Amino acid sequence: MSARPYKWIGTRPNRPDGADKVTGRARFGADFALPGQLHGKVLRSPHAHAIIKSIDVSAAAALPGVKAVVTSKDFPEQPNLTVPAGEMQVNLRDVTRNVMAREKVLYDGHAVAAVAATTEAIANEALALIKVEYEVLPHVIDVEAAMAPDAPILNDQLRTEGIDPRPENPTNIAKRLDFAKGDAAAGFAQAEIVVQHRYTTQPVHQGYIEPHAALASASADGQVQVWSTTQGHFQVRGFCSRLLNIETSQIRVTPTEIGGGFGGKTVVYLEPVAIRLSQKSGKPVKMVMSREEVFRASGPTSGGIVEVKIGAMKDGTIVAAECMVALQAGAFPGSPVGPACMCSFACYDIANIKVVGFDVVSNRPKVAAYRAPGAPISCWGVESTMDMLAQELGMDPIELRLKNAAKEGTKTHYGPTFNRIGLVETLEAAKASPHYQSPVKRGFARGVAAGFWFNVGADSSAAVHVGEDGTVTVISGNPDIGGSRASLALMAAEELGIDYNKVRPIIADTASIGFNFVTGGSRVTFATGLAVVNATKDAVRDLKIRAAKIWEVEPEAVIWEDGMAKPASSNVGEFEPLSLAQLAAMAGKTGGPINGHAQLNAQGAGPGFGVHIVDLAVDPETGIVTIDRYTAVQDVGTAIHPSYVEGQLQGGAVQGIGWALNEEYIYNARGRLDNAGFLDYRIPVASDLPMIETVLVEVPNPAHPYGVRGVGEVPIVPPMAAIGNAIARATGVRFGDLPMSPPRVSAALDAVRPAMAAE
């Protein structure tokens, strides 16, 4: 990279929230308490699918110490209305049913009732006294079974959307999506080589270490306060407002520090229940999920089926591509099948593309957003098939991708034409990386895969307050899940021309800053960053006015440079520069406090592309995969704080490695989750992994003053295929099914080499 024009952007200072986090002082969701608070607990369904015939809470309510009991009767019916939640869309009629089951329970762990009591032990005792009469129904867990004509139907009212005419029969297929560019059939007719394969993936949980937690306090006058671990406290406010018929101005939500979210904390589970319990009991109510509840009842991302077919000429030019994606949405419609379809071939400039998607309900918890929702699933299929094509052609996998790479001006199969993007630069950087340039060690094999994510913009508000000593507070409203406070402070320091340590960022509650869309979609550093830059510019504009007043010149005659107001030229007059501290000290005499504000709907989020390289070994007897070296290369626009950008690339890669190798939900024959804990839901542990190397490619986004692109989601897209491609090259066996866990790898190797089993 060439020399930076910036003083602060691109540097690596400590994060403002770092000291409290490493010393245990930071307060997370479960750390908040109020005097007199009650403990709220949820009764959950033991059945995957059942009609709720009756609920008798009388014995529970009569237990000494129990102060309130709620069931679905305490939550008003909601309209059939779809609203955005993070990167997903949710239907309010379904959300209220997910928060508290109404007619039916639809998955093991579905909330049925809740109690608030003076102690946790009494609350648990009360749950055991609630009598629920169920009529157990046949259930269906997996996508393919749920799509079958004779499958148990979750919702009798559901008809497949997206098919004309709309079918008349009840179904579990909520929606069909179609995307097309050119003429896929004609493209395949022209192709000299056609490769195709079928893939499946298992649902995987976001695996945030901090379970959901909320504390709600409803006052007698109708005002409500909530403390919650969430990626979007404005969304918590919005959902609670709708689900409980409370005006937004009556609800004040304070976000706590958040111990991981990855998309999974963009929806509500506990908050509406805690508020209702608080309203009924007149006391504050605190609710904290157990790990088991997190797994049984909070959203993973979908599992699914992906079928991919790619046609190419012998020189590697891809002329046609087809993809079918069927994703399980959980108990209610709304899987990320849309983004899965859109991301499938977004990396490539292909003339003829056909993509079909299906959104399918089954008796599992409703899926929630998870880091680039949908994209890792379709890309597992597409990037594995790309590798098959590279092998058929005898072509280097990076060269094949370069030959077909999308670039500025490429029209995607889902509509938009790319602006300035950095896939070619990223592929070139991957090719030139020390990892790719190194020889593959004996006994190891190398895999490569690419990935894409849109990144989003949306609504943000920010304020910049200049203190009386000239230090600055940056106020925004997005929970910090990836180091965003540091990035926002760096941008404000850069704009103001003052030291980073003179800028302190805080995350304000819903009553203390204007609306902000969730922390999600890799949007915060881009969109909220833009709001902070604009708010800082607003403060600088005022600072120049104040200097102009002092100097008795026109504001246009003042410039802002190196943290000081200076005369624009010698024509203005001879004035000593006025520092921010000096101007702050004189603020009372020049017009009062100096603050900047901005609010916007950010447009032009720059899409991101990543290329991952992995070297691994497969134990032919045990099927255990050992990752020896891993490099994540990504176009990050401009790395505002490179350490935290690298952290995003490493974190995404690690979650992808878990997805590839071990993570899965295991349901028993009765449809109950059998591995609701971190012992048997195997996310990677530190000793499983090498240091994840990173290469930051910087192709600035023209729609942001500092060139920011979102970086947090792209890195979870390529890992599964990169690993599968390396395994295929190590063993000669192409895996279609995730996870590539030791028993599965072992069985697949034994199937092609029967002699192995007996050895």
Added chain:
Amino acid sequence: MTDIKYAAPDTIEEAVAILAAANGSGRVLAGGTDLLVQLRAGIAKPGTIVDVKKIAEMTTITETDGAFRIGAAVSGAVIGEHEALRTLWPGVVEAINLIGSTQVQGRASPGGNLCNASPAADSVPAMVAAGATVTIQGPDGRRELPVEKVAAGPGRTNLAKGEIVVSFTLPKRPKGSGDAYLRLIPRTEMDIAVVGCGVSLTMDGDTCTAARVGLGAVAPLVLLVEDAAKALVGSKLDDAALEAAAEACRAACKPIDDKRGTIVYRTKIAGVLLKRATAIAAERARSH
């Protein structure tokens, strides 16, 4: 919620008396790495907890004429730092040190691992291979049992009411002996064995003169696989002998399909680990 009585006596006699008086609702607390987890999960609801960490005999390691007596409540970390044990019984030590994480090692004990009676307990197959015996004290006095006879089934032991496992005895062994323990887990740590295999050998030059094989997580109990030992004894640990021993291990398996592994996979891996553990044990035996 009912109250739990807690006692931390200084002598085994007192501990036995308290446990016997608890009338079946007593639980022994050593490191607590199983018991406290079970308490929190609501699985264990003891009326009395007898903490044995103040009892000297249960928390010390002694060596007499080449035999080791390891107190049942000695932590994994202490065992892992015991030079003589590490030299003579590296397989036993590595098995105990595989239980849980570094933090758990500071508390977890071989006695707890044995009495938790999980078929997947890491230390047990290595102890079985080592030919360890346990000393048990109860209201009727002391008795000895081979380690493989303590568990009665998953989560159940053959201990009578009031009985406590006091110590493990590892026998004096001839020169040219070595042991090893291997387990298969899908991750590299923080996991429970899909299969565990302990092998202890005595070598006279290239010939195996004595062998014991312990196999975990492939049946309701940790197994002593005598047929595998027979296949190894008298051989030069050639491929045919190893395959015969592996086959004996596979034949001994009575596993289940569950979230941690399949019948097919566990059976196959039993043979794989037998061969690998034997190779390590033999290498160690030759260097002694």
